[in-house]
Amino acid sequence: MNSSPKLVSSALFLRNRLCRYAAVMITGAVLTGSGFAATTITQWNFNSDPADASVSTGSSLPSIGTGTVAGVGGVTTAFTGSNGSSDPAASTDDSGFNLTGFPS
Numbered sequence: 001m002n003s004s005p006k007l008v009s010s011a012l013f014l015r016n017r018l019c020r021y022a023a024v025m026i027t028g029a030v031l032t033g034s035g036f037a038a039t040t041i042t043q044w045n046f047n048s049d050p051a052d053a054s055v056s057t058g059s060s061l062p063s064i065g066t067g068t069v070a071g072v073g074g075v076t077t078a079f080t081g082s083n084g085s086s087d088p089a090a091s092t093d094d095s096g097f098n099l100t101g102f103p104s
Contacts, residue, residue: 042067044097046079051093055081058095069097076101 042065046058058079060069071077082096 046095046097053092055095074101
């Protein structure tokens with residue numbers, strides 16, 4: 001049983017092509033694997049900067065990154081005390097961000 005040179009050539013071509021495809025897919029999976037890690041884009045702590053010892057004042061500027069926080073569509077915002085917060089700020093300056101006036 002002799003294999004024709006054309007058949008052998010086609011089989012080698014296909015094998016090489018599949019190996020290259022597999023190598024590209026594996027490399028892609030390895031390189032993008034770390035892309036699924038959690039990344040903080042923007043973070044707010046709502047505390048006054050500088051601290052002013054009042055929970056009713058605060059800041060809507062992000063503490064990390066850039067962004068905007070605001071009430072829309074009739075929703076109103078206010079700074080309040082943040083009971084139960086894990087924020088390391090002193091409790092007299094640990095502002096929370098309160099949203100009210102959601103449509104029913």
